Amino acid sequence: MDWKKFFIAFVAAFGFLFLFGFLWYGMLMHGAHQEVPTLLRTKPDFPWLILGHIVMAFFFTMLCARFVPAGGAGGCAKLGILVALIYAGADKFMKRFILAFIAAYIFMFCWGWFLNGVLLKDVYAETPNLWRSQSEMLNLFHWIIIGQALLIFAFVAIYASGFAGGGVMAGIRLGILLEIAAIGMRLAIYAVQPFPGKLIIYGSISGLTEMIIVGAIYKPAAARTS
Numbered sequence: 001m002d003w004k005k006f007f008i009a010f011v012a013a014f015g016f017l018f019l020f021g022f023l024w025y026g027m028l029m030h031g032a033h034q035e036v037p038t039l040l041r042t043k044p045d046f047p048w049l050i051l052g053h054i055v056m057a058f059f060f061t062m063l064c065a066r067f068v069p070a071g072g073a074g075g076c077a078k079l080g081i082l083v084a085l086i087y088a089g090a091d092k093f094m095k096r097f098i099l100a101f102i103a104a105y106i107f108m109f110c111w112g113w114f115l116n117g118v119l120l121k122d123v124y125a126e127t128p129n130l131w132r133s134q135s136e137m138l139n140l141f142h143w144i145i146i147g148q149a150l151l152i153f154a155f156v157a158i159y160a161s162g163f164a165g166g167g168v169m170a171g172i173r174l175g176i177l178l179e180i181a182a183i184g185m186r187l188a189i190y191a192v193q194p195f196p197g198k199l200i201i202y203g204s205i206s207g208l209t210e211m212i213i214v215g216a217i218y219k220p221a222a223a224r225t226s
Contacts, residue, residue: 006065014057021053021188038129045191052188059181066177097156104214105152111213112148115206123199130195155214168216175215179208 025033033040064076116124124131132140155178159171183204190200 006061009064010057010061013060014053017057018050018053039193041192041194047191048187049191052184052186052191055184055187056181059177059184063177063181066173100217101152101156104156104217105149107213107217108148108152108210109145111206111210112144120199120202123196123202126196127194130193152214155211159215171215171217172212173215175211175213176208179204179211182207182211 060080131137137144155175159174186200186203189195190197
């Protein structure tokens with residue numbers, strides 16, 4: 001790997017993410033944030049905000065360097081779009097793809113219910129002002145289903161479109177890289193929203209476990225011999 005090129009790309013990615021975040025969240029969405037003052041800190045915790053952006057920039061740079069070695073705006077942009085689908089919420093719709101999607105979705109749904117609805121229930125109860133009421137959550141439950149479906153769809157699409165050749169370990173590595181990005185986002189969110197620190201820690205540990213298992217689900221096709 002050309003570390004000099006990697007470092008330059010990392011610095012550029014960090015600068016763009018930080019500037020875009022400032023313009024988008026600090027200026028364009030300032031009015032929207034003022035509508036929910038109880039969900040945000042009175043002042044951002046900048047060390048955590050910067051650390052979160054550093055982690056995200058490192059993840060994106062490493063992902064492009066690892067999976068788009070030829071470089072180029074096109075390949076990295078395509079990868080970025082697929083990753084964006086994951087955090088909002090495909091190339092080969094084969095039987096394996098569909099089965100992997102279904103299996104990964106069932107696992108993520110059950111894991112999410114067990115983690116958030118059972119294990120971390122008391123932690124969430126410490127900050128009731130940050131969450132919707134149970135009745136509101138039930139009325140908006142379809143958004144949870146759609147969000148998880150988008151996440152799994154994008155993950156399996158990324159793997160199937162170019163990384164499946166590396167087998168299960170490639171899927172696990174991809175899952176770890178994607179969770180690194182999620183950890184960066186949690187750190188940045190922690191800087192502006194008063195989440196309990198242990199919720200960030202537990203969420204990151206469980207997310208890493210979840211993405212490793214999801215990454216191991218897809219089974220690439222066996223290589224054909226002539």
